[in-house]
Amino acid sequence: MDDHADVVIAGAGPAGAQCARDLATRGYDVVVLETEQEDGFPRQSNKSTGGTFPRMMVAFNIPDDVVMQFTDDVVLESPNEHYVQEMPGAVLEFADFKRFLVKDSREKGAEYRFDSRVSKPIMEDGTIVGVEYNGSEQLFGDIIIDATGPAAPLAKKLGVTNLERQNQAIGIEREYENVTFDCEGYADLTDSMMLRLDHRYAPGGYAWIFHTGADTAKVGVCFIQNDSFQKYATADRTVDGYLEHWMETDPRFEDAVPIEGKQHRGSAHIQMPGELSTDNFMAIGDTVPTVDPLWGEGIHNGMKSARAAAITVDHCLTPKTPDTSAENMQLYNELWHEEVAPEMKRRLQMTELMYLATNERYDQFMRDLRRMDPDTMSKANAGNPFAIAKLIHRGDLSLVARFVKHQLAK
Ligand SMILES: Cc1cc2nc3c(=O)[nH]c(=O)nc-3n(C[C@H](O)[C@H](O)[C@H](O)COP(=O)(O)OP(=O)(O)OC[C@H]3O[C@@H](n4cnc5c(N)ncnc54)[C@H](O)[C@@H]3O)c2cc1C
Structure with a gap:
């Protein structure tokens, strides 16, 4: 040899x-x-x-020289609500x-x-x-x-x-300039990484805006072809089509211009x-x-x-x-x-439960996060069942029933 x-x-x-x-x-x-x-x-x-x-x-x-922008918060958005968590981060080039x-x-x-x-x-x-x-x-x-x-x-x-192909999440992202970060009716996204739960833009997944400095941002969508995708997706709209749809309908992108050559796409298995x-x-x-x-x-x-x-x-x-x-x-x-990746199984279950929820339930989720203390929230994020239970409502019966059906089918 x-x-x-x-x-x-x-x-x-x-x-x-x-x-x-x-x-x-x-x-x-x-x-x-x-x-x-x-x-x-x-x-x-x-x-x-x-x-x-x-x-x-x-x-x-x-080293800091591979960072495009240091951020202060992570923002979670739903169609009509948002939640801001102070959490320093970095958007890498x-x-x-x-x-x-x-x-x-x-x-x-x-x-x-x-x-x-x-x-x-x-x-x-x-x-x-x-x-x-x-x-x-x-x-x-x-x-x-x-x-x-x-x-x-x-x-x-x-x-x-x-x-497995059915567990493959696909994502597309473009970089834009002229993005409005502090738009009325939305959270201020200056120096933020924002993730949006909204089946109109990312059925069965999420969309995002990450500030990359000045008036520029990385904007993308990703989803997995799960039940929520089947339920909410518009026939023939591709992942690129969803990003375009978001760009056309969200006022924060009214003047946004794509930066040439700055497009990223890929997949990961969940x-x-x-x-x-x-x-x-x-x-x-x-x-x-x-x-x-x-x-x-x-x-x-x-x-x-x-x-x-x-x-x-x-x-x-x-x-x-x-x-x-x-x-x-x-x-x-x-x-x-x-x-x-400790607690992978539980985190996968939480993911499935989250993506099965409706847009209205996402709004409720943001309201719940705002009233929860940060300690319970980080425990829920880590998969603690007691903390997760605090996020479940009586009205979630049908959501939980669908989730259990899925788990049993597996
Ligand atoms: C759109 C999108 C957005 C994302 N955003 C984030 C984010 O904000 N934060 C985050 O933490 N993660 C994010 N991720 C996930 C993250 O990028 C990946 O988890 C990470 O890149 C995985 O690294 P890796 O080294 O395992 O694989 P990869 O990054 O896929 O690297 C694999 C390497 O192997 C090479 N290769 C492939 N096939 C061969 C072959 N046959 N022979 C030799 N070389 C080969 C490729 O060219 C590549 O260089 C995102 C993923 C996507 C798709």
């Missing part, structure tokens, strides 16, 4: 590049294969709004962020091969020992990591991930993960459904899964006799469920 590394990572997204960064810092010989060309990277994979929070910036030592992770991990010793599309695992006695890329090229590793996002060419073939790892192999970031189902935070979760994978590499390769068996790799699964 001439072309060999300690660790081979497919995909230079936030998860893959962060994992390379951690491993190179620990002195491992790590090679990242990325399908896009280096010139202009990232293009197609420049897909994210990049809304994040100080806990991610500090935990992963992310996602492309700069990705390039920073590549540059920093390179400086720490990681090797990157751009224009290298990974297609399948190389197997020996039923176990992955390397990857095939660009048709016939081969690279071998002690541990292989799939960080290609929903593409998952390795994890799918190894049966480690079971990303479901329970499968196995996560096997002999010599782990899947990280969006390759396994790591994105938070409720609010779509995928960057921080993906980075945490990268770190959990790096810890597992160290655990497996440091001993005198390295052990990369599926059993020893289980450390990654444990860390994932305990630290990366």
Whole structure:
């Protein structure tokens, strides 16, 4: 085996590049294969709004120069109400962020091969020992990591991930200038990240406006083709059509002009993960459904899964006799469920309940949030059943009945 590394990572997204960064810092010989060309990277994979929070910036030592705008609040909107939560955040220039992770991990010793599309695992006695890329090229590793996002060419073939089409949320976003941030009848969105629950604009999902400085914003919609989508969606209106519809009907966009070349689109799966790892192999970031189902935070979760994978590499390769068996790799699964995405099942259920609600119920939800103390709210957000119960009303019987029917059908 001439072309060999300690660790081979497919995909230079936030998860893959962060994992390379951690491993190179620990002195491992790590090679990242990325399908896009280096010139202009990232293009197609420049897909994210990049809304994040100080806990991610500090935990992963992310410099301010990849931030477009620091924000003060998170605003939740429904058709006729809103709720403002003071919560400092940062809207990243996602492309700069990705390039920073590549540059920093390179400086720490990681090797990157751009224009290298990974297609399948190389197997020996039923176990992955390397990857095939660009048709016939081969690279071998002690541990292989799939960080290609929903593409998952390795994890799918190894049966480690079971990303299902019906659980795929799709999103589109454009950047605009001349947006009105303080419009009468709406919350002031200056220095805010706003998420809107409104089936007219995002049936079975949500829409957003993230302030990116001056009069500019990232504006997008995403949804999953769930029951609410079937119920509320207008026939033939695509995800792009929904964004256009919102732009045409919301007064905040009356004078808005799209910024050329600033369009992002992508998808993520909202479901329970499968196995996560096997002999010599782990899947990280969006390759396994790591994105938070409720609010779509995928960057921080993906980075945490990268770190959990790096810890597992160290655990497996440091001993005198390295052990990369599926059993020893289980450390990654444990860390994932305990630290990366704890309470995933409950958060998925909360998400389903939320998207089944009507627009009128969203208005009521905002009124409830305004009267709730912040402590109960953060407990509800973390999946505490007692705090969630405080958000359920007597009139929610039919909503809860539909939710239970769904759960039983699963
Ligand atoms: C529209 C939209 C808005 C979002 N907004 C937010 C937000 O505001 N905040 C937030 O926290 N999260 C957000 N997310 C989610 C977040 O962007 C993702 O969770 C995150 O990018 C996942 O990182 P990743 O490294 O796992 O995968 P990706 O970002 O998908 O990176 C995968 C990398 O692998 C490469 N690749 C793909 N196939 C191959 C192959 N065969 N061989 C080699 N390389 C390959 C790709 O080019 C890419 O560079 C958003 C997502 C979308 C779609």
